[in-house]
Amino acid sequence: MASLKKFREWIDQHRADLRDDYFAFLRFRSISSEPEFKSEVERCADWVKEYLQASGFKTELIATQRYPIVYAEDLHAPGKPTVLIYGHYDVQPVDPLELWKNDPFEPTERSGKVFARGAVDDKGQIFYAMAAMRALKENGGALPINVKFCIEGEEEDGSVGLSGALSKIQQKLKADFLLVVDHGAYDEKTPAINLGARGMLTMDVKLTGSKSDLHSGEYGGIAYNPNRALVELLAKLYDSNGRVAVDGFYDDVIEPSSEDKKAFAHAGDAASYAREYGIEALGGEKGRTIQEANLFRPVLEINGIGGGYHGPGFKTVIPAMAIAKLSCRLVPGQDPKKISRQITDFLHRHCVKGMKLDVHVHAGAPAYRANPASELANAVAAAAEEVTGQPCKRVLTGASIPIVASLSQTIGAEIVGMGYGLPTDLIHAPNENFDFSRLEKGLLTVARAMELLTQGAKR
Amino acid sequence: MASLKKFREWIDQHRADLRDDYFAFLRFRSISSEPEFKSEVERCADWVKEYLQASGFKTELIATQRYPIVYAEDLHAPGKPTVLIYGHYDVQPVDPLELWKNDPFEPTERSGKVFARGAVDDKGQIFYAMAAMRALKENGGALPINVKFCIEGEEEDGSVGLSGALSKIQQKLKADFLLVVDHGAYDEKTPAINLGARGMLTMDVKLTGSKSDLHSGEYGGIAYNPNRALVELLAKLYDSNGRVAVDGFYDDVIEPSSEDKKAFAHAGDAASYAREYGIEALGGEKGRTIQEANLFRPVLEINGIGGGYHGPGFKTVIPAMAIAKLSCRLVPGQDPKKISRQITDFLHRHCVKGMKLDVHVHAGAPAYRANPASELANAVAAAAEEVTGQPCKRVLTGASIPIVASLSQTIGAEIVGMGYGLPTDLIHAPNENFDFSRLEKGLLTVARAMELLTQGAKR
Numbered sequence: 001m002a003s004l005k006k007f008r009e010w011i012d013q014h015r016a017d018l019r020d021d022y023f024a025f026l027r028f029r030s031i032s033s034e035p036e037f038k039s040e041v042e043r044c045a046d047w048v049k050e051y052l053q054a055s056g057f058k059t060e061l062i063a064t065q066r067y068p069i070v071y072a073e074d075l076h077a078p079g080k081p082t083v084l085i086y087g088h089y090d091v092q093p094v095d096p097l098e099l100w101k102n103d104p105f106e107p108t109e110r111s112g113k114v115f116a117r118g119a120v121d122d123k124g125q126i127f128y129a130m131a132a133m134r135a136l137k138e139n140g141g142a143l144p145i146n147v148k149f150c151i152e153g154e155e156e157d158g159s160v161g162l163s164g165a166l167s168k169i170q171q172k173l174k175a176d177f178l179l180v181v182d183h184g185a186y187d188e189k190t191p192a193i194n195l196g197a198r199g200m201l202t203m204d205v206k207l208t209g210s211k212s213d214l215h216s217g218e219y220g221g222i223a224y225n226p227n228r229a230l231v232e233l234l235a236k237l238y239d240s241n242g243r244v245a246v247d248g249f250y251d252d253v254i255e256p257s258s259e260d261k262k263a264f265a266h267a268g269d270a271a272s273y274a275r276e277y278g279i280e281a282l283g284g285e286k287g288r289t290i291q292e293a294n295l296f297r298p299v300l301e302i303n304g305i306g307g308g309y310h311g312p313g314f315k316t317v318i319p320a321m322a323i324a325k326l327s328c329r330l331v332p333g334q335d336p337k338k339i340s341r342q343i344t345d346f347l348h349r350h351c352v353k354g355m356k357l358d359v360h361v362h363a364g365a366p367a368y369r370a371n372p373a374s375e376l377a378n379a380v381a382a383a384a385e386e387v388t389g390q391p392c393k394r395v396l397t398g399a400s401i402p403i404v405a406s407l408s409q410t411i412g413a414e415i416v417g418m419g420y421g422l423p424t425d426l427i428h429a430p431n432e433n434f435d436f437s438r439l440e441k442g443l444l445t446v447a448r449a450m451e452l453l454t455q456g457a458k459r
Numbered sequence: 460m461a462s463l464k465k466f467r468e469w470i471d472q473h474r475a476d477l478r479d480d481y482f483a484f485l486r487f488r489s490i491s492s493e494p495e496f497k498s499e500v501e502r503c504a505d506w507v508k509e510y511l512q513a514s515g516f517k518t519e520l521i522a523t524q525r526y527p528i529v530y531a532e533d534l535h536a537p538g539k540p541t542v543l544i545y546g547h548y549d550v551q552p553v554d555p556l557e558l559w560k561n562d563p564f565e566p567t568e569r570s571g572k573v574f575a576r577g578a579v580d581d582k583g584q585i586f587y588a589m590a591a592m593r594a595l596k597e598n599g600g601a602l603p604i605n606v607k608f609c610i611e612g613e614e615e616d617g618s619v620g621l622s623g624a625l626s627k628i629q630q631k632l633k634a635d636f637l638l639v640v641d642h643g644a645y646d647e648k649t650p651a652i653n654l655g656a657r658g659m660l661t662m663d664v665k666l667t668g669s670k671s672d673l674h675s676g677e678y679g680g681i682a683y684n685p686n687r688a689l690v691e692l693l694a695k696l697y698d699s700n701g702r703v704a705v706d707g708f709y710d711d712v713i714e715p716s717s718e719d720k721k722a723f724a725h726a727g728d729a730a731s732y733a734r735e736y737g738i739e740a741l742g743g744e745k746g747r748t749i750q751e752a753n754l755f756r757p758v759l760e761i762n763g764i765g766g767g768y769h770g771p772g773f774k775t776v777i778p779a780m781a782i783a784k785l786s787c788r789l790v791p792g793q794d795p796k797k798i799s800r801q802i803t804d805f806l807h808r809h810c811v812k813g814m815k816l817d818v819h820v821h822a823g824a825p826a827y828r829a830n831p832a833s834e835l836a837n838a839v840a841a842a843a844e845e846v847t848g849q850p851c852k853r854v855l856t857g858a859s860i861p862i863v864a865s866l867s868q869t870i871g872a873e874i875v876g877m878g879y880g881l882p883t884d885l886i887h888a889p890n891e892n893f894d895f896s897r898l899e900k901g902l903l904t905v906a907r908a909m910e911l912l913t914q915g916a917k918r
Contacts, residue, residue: 198676202773211737212888216760217657217858220788221743221752222732227761227783228697235694238687273681278670280813283777284680293680301675302686303776304769308762309784314661314821316786317762318742324686325768327775329679354739362773399676429671 032090064161067153082146084175087126088155091118099430121427128442159403183419191384194417199330200400201364254333266291336364365402383448491549523620526612541605543634546585547614550577558889580886587901618862642878650843653876658789659859660823713792725750795823824861842907
């Protein structure tokens with residue numbers, strides 16, 4: 001606890017600076033998906049670079065096909081392991097703006113919370129990781145281990161730049177451990193480390209029935225309606241037990257062991273989902289628990305459907321085409337390429353005669369699982385327990401982090417995810433917010449984890 | 460033929476005026492569904508009123524909750540029947556504007572065709588009917604029968620004003636015959652009169668699964684996706700023979716007699732649909748001909764579906780809700796209210812547990828059939844045959860004309876539809892066009908039909 005005490009004191013002495021720097025970071029309108037904010041995204045990258053430089057890091061902006069990656073290193077702990085810390089300085093769009101209670105880029109405090117786009121995701125979280133380096137250095141003169149930062153500028157827009165640059169910079173990014181500071185806590189009191197995510201596969205499905213939209217009176221009874229063909233086709237994707245009906249879909253699934261089911265906690269239960277989202281938790285396969293259905297079983301979702309006119313009023317049209325956006329969440333054992341072929345074949349086999357079917361598969365990424373007993377996992381969990389006084393949960397996520405999976409694979413590092421986000425933070429939504437107490441917990445956890453990690457040898 | 464000759468001569472003498480007036484009419488941007496054109500719609504109504512007044516009619520603008528109805532009458536043929544001529548002076552929107560080769564409100568001639576929004580629908584057609592009155596008067600000093608005009612300003616936006624005013628003005632509109640000048644020819648050479656339309660019913664279906672959109676990774680396997688619930692529900696609406704699976708849907712359908720099947724011609728065949736629209740004509744019930752499926756059988760269409768994100772790129776969302784727009788085309792015997800109840804019950808019975816289902820039924824209208832041997836039907840058909848030299852086809856439409864059905868019912872008139880529109884005129888689409896030869900055929904047909912109708916007695 002001695003170690004924590006000195007960090008707590010450091011925070012007390014630097015609280016005003018931390019706040020100013022955090023707010024300065026939040027003020028950049030670094031929305032990566034909207035081209036009009038290009039210069040703000042770039043200025044934000046400069047700010048991150050300067051912050052790390054002022055913390056004594058050797059820094060560099062790595063140009064990509066889109067936004068620069070902020071790379072920084074402090075490698076003055078010979079014989080000690082190297083940690084690569086990953087995060088992002090870009091943020092989600094802010095629409096609908098009218099639902100915000102303040103300008104999303106003018107951080108505003110209400111009831112102890114800071115409201116701003118990026119307050120948590122990921123500016124808040126990557127900021128406490130950067131600040132933790134200052135706390136470490138100013139308490140010992142140097143970092144106890146070797147640290148690299150890779151902070152990208154388009155995580156919210158597909159990580160295109162980092163994906164494209166990965167093979168070129170893999171030597172530079174090489175590390176023993178990869179710490180992803182872009183995750184959530186287990187609940188308000190309980191910390192968590194993340195040790196795996198489901199894989200992902202996305203595809204577009206388009207059915208074309210005619211050269212142009214047709215009047216549904218003049219052609220009703222003649223033309224086969226693409227909307228009808230689409231609902232008939234997509235309904236076939238599921239059987240009556242809620243299983244995906246695509247042939248072979250589950251063939252390669254590695255069933256979770258009972259150890260796995262015990263090892264990984266799941267925060268949600270049916271009652272909490274009903275309360276918070278008004279849903280009955282009936283979306284999975286019959287006979288599976290929520291934990292299994294969300295973490296250990298693959299799913300196929302129809303993320304979007306659209307055909308004809310579906311706004312206010314009415315248009316009696318038989319549309320020329322109808323489209324759907326499908327995605328899968330995959331589990332260990334499943335190969336995205338094989339699954340995409342199986343689904344494509346299934347759709348072609350079941351599509352009604354006379355309809356033109358186009359299936360476009362986007363890139364996929366397999367599921368990944370971290371070593372739950374890695375030195376980094378143990379260090380972060382122990383640090384979080386010291387900071388919060390609560391046992392740290394080990395969790396998986398049903399979501400996917402495609403870039404992180406390929407990043408850890410490319411550089412061959414053991415991966416751990418951490419963070420103090422909560423569902424009530426409203427990330428990606430209006431009125432995103434974070435509080436200083438969790439920002440401080442994050443700072444303390446990162447700083448202390450680095451110290452604990454020095455107990456490990458260079459690998 | 461003597462009668463036609465004098466009208467042809469009248470056209471020859473007035474060709475420049477006809478063209479100027481037609482073009483002046485087309486220049487009004489009378490788009491009823493777009494509020495920014497309000498004053499243009501109203502100025503257009505004034506122009507129509509003045510044109511009829513200058514033709515010796517007693518005219519009036521009948522205010523409605525939205526746009527005025529131009530009412531006109533010339534009732535100086537005692538003992539002769541009264542014809543009410545219906546049409547509309549409003550037009551469809553012009554989007555997408557970039558596909559037009561000229562300003563849609565600056566009529567432009569190319570290869571003998573006039574390109575403009577409303578060139579046919581319905582300015583072109585109602586214009587030749589009005590001009591026919593001048594030709595009649597200037598060739599005999601007075602109309603041979605009694606004529607009323609009811610030209611509304613929001614046919615393209617649901618006829619709200621006329622519907623609301625109907626009961627108040629039914630005495631004023633009273634007539635023996637209702638001539639609807641808003642239809643098409645059978646083909647380029649062959650004229651047609653329309654003697655019936657399918658009824659109509661529209662409804663909105665909404666499935667709500669949660670309070671807000673959910674992340675499809677975090678909640679995939681937990682939340683039941685409303686898109687999935689929607690496609691599963693809508694797919695149940697059809698059986699494997701292409702019949703509507705809603706219980707009782709066909710119970711009240713009056714099967715067409717073999718006389719009916721012979722009496723009503725149908726222009727389209729499978730080859731023509733394949734050629735013109737790239738469709739295979741597979742949309743109807745198995746075992747029915749195209750004529751039956753389009754004219755004598757009811758259909759249920761999914762005019763629109765929408766849920767989640769379906770634009771460019773991808774959003775891995777489980778939407779809070781998904782919606783569909785359904786419509787039926789009904790045939791004689793079917794009651795829109797009963798059918799809407801049957802469909803609503805069916806949807807509620809088959810909707811998956813845990814999903815909130817809302818069904819909103821809009822107004823419906825039953826099918827109608829005109830007397831194929833009415834004096835007006837015989838007069839218009841005979842006139843069209845004189846004008847074109849071709850036998851006139853008697854047709855039904857698979858489409859619906861809700862206001863006309865209730866108009867004829869309210870005023871108790873025998874109804875006939877006529878017109879010289881063709882599919883290649885691109886009504887409702889960019890580059891709508893008409894040609895002077897068909898405009899003149901229309902004028903001659905209306906004028907001659909009025910003469911032939913005088914042979915009938917007052918009813």
